[in-house]
Amino acid sequence: MIVKRQTTPTLTALEINHGDMIEFERRNGRTVAIEFIDTKAEIIRTTLKQPGTEESGATTIYRFWADCKIAGTAVRLEREVGTQASFYEPWEMDGVHIWLDAVDDIFRFMRETHSPCRLQENCSHARPGRRHARLVIQDASVRICPETVAPWCPLPPAGLRIEDCYRGEDCWLGAYDGASAHGGLDINHPKGTPLYAPIDLDDQFLYNATATGHNNNRWRGIRHWQDGKVWVLTSCHMTHLTVPEHTPLSSGTQYAEGAGVRVGVAEHSHFAFAVLDHGELIRIDPWILFRQMYQDQTAKQAGADR
Numbered sequence: 256m257i258v259k260r261q262t263t264p265t266l267t268a269l270e271i272n273h274g275d276m277i278e279f280e281r282r283n284g285r286t287v288a289i290e291f292i293d294t295k296a297e298i299i300r301t302t303l304k305q306p307g308t309e310e311s312g313a314t315t316i317y318r319f320w321a322d323c324k325i326a327g328t329a330v331r332l333e334r335e336v337g338t339q340a341s342f343y344e345p346w347e348m349d350g351v352h353i354w355l356d357a358v359d360d361i362f363r364f365m366r367e368t369h370s371p372c373r374l375q376e377n378c379s380h381a382r383p384g385r386r387h388a389r390l391v392i393q394d395a396s397v398r399i400c401p402e403t404v405a406p407w408c409p410l411p412p413a414g415l416r417i418e419d420c421y422r423g424e425d426c427w428l429g430a431y432d433g434a435s436a437h438g439g440l441d442i443n444h445p446k447g448t449p450l451y452a453p454i455d456l457d458d459q460f461l462y463n464a465t466a467t468g469h470n471n472n473r474w475r476g477i478r479h480w481q482d483g484k485v486w487v488l489t490s491c492h493m494t495h496l497t498v499p500e501h502t503p504l505s506s507g508t509q510y511a512e513g514a515g516v517r518v519g520v521a522e523h524s525h526f527a528f529a530v531l532d533h534g535e536l537i538r539i540d541p542w543i544l545f546r547q548m549y550q551d552q553t554a555k556q557a558g559a560d561r
């Protein structure tokens with residue numbers, strides 16, 4: 256199948272199958288062909304007695320890769336999850352940035368019991384099963400969105416550290432209890448840490464609240480972009496919101512005090528990110544947003560120093 260996408264002011268997120276060809280049109284009108292030939296995942300090391308079966312506090316580190324042909328050249332895109340390498344740079348090839356977000360082969364040895372993060376089912380009967388690969392693409396000369404991205408929480412000055420993702424495992428798709436792909440990014444910080452809107456939001460609200468009998472406060476912020484895409488930002492474990500629900504928020508506004516409800520063994524906030532693109536809600540790594548927050552913070556500081 257040929258999947259056509261073009262550069263728009265916000266990133267492109269999609270899930271595809273082996274044999275699919277993405278024709279991505281760059282800002283300059285040139286098209287880059289990206290073909291996914293094969294994808295695979297394997298455990299590098301684990302403390303589990305039985306891979307795939309959760310054990311409290313167990314750790315699993317794994318890698319996954321995609322063999323592709325990009326603009327006619329064979330390339331292997333390979334990633335590691337559960338180490339510092341989880342915070343990765345996109346590949347830049349032929350003028351496009353490519354983030355390889357996930358492959359479904361991960362779920363041979365991982366479960367999806369810790370927030371949704373698995374790839375979607377194919378809709379057609381001709382092709383049963385899940386999509387094979389999830390990726391994010393943007394023209395290398397275009398930002399992930401047209402606005403600066405403000406810190407979602409106070410950013411650890413030295414960058415995100417895997418040790419500070421709950422017990423050192425809960426990055427995006429990290430192995431919670433050694434066997435469950437973590438459907439979000441956890442950042443450890445003390446109860447009461449302020450959370451801010453990273454971008455202008457059209458709407459925001461708690462979709463689960465302890466006040467209505469749920470075990471957690473789970474918040475969602477929504478942004479409709481002019482190019483038709485919708486971003487859905489999620490945060491969990493807030494003690495309370497500091498703004499009324501269902502009001503628009505401008506970037507940088509505090510909306511909650513975080514890390515205070517159902518935080519387990521380490522006070523932390525849980526962040527998730529999804530993009531509604533071509534009618535499909537694609538869940539992707541919040542690190543892509545945090546990476547931009549760090550870049551925008553550095554640029555702002557450089558501007559202030561000048």
Ligand SMILES: [Zn+2]
Nearest residue numbers: 425439441525
């Ligand atoms: Zn979490």
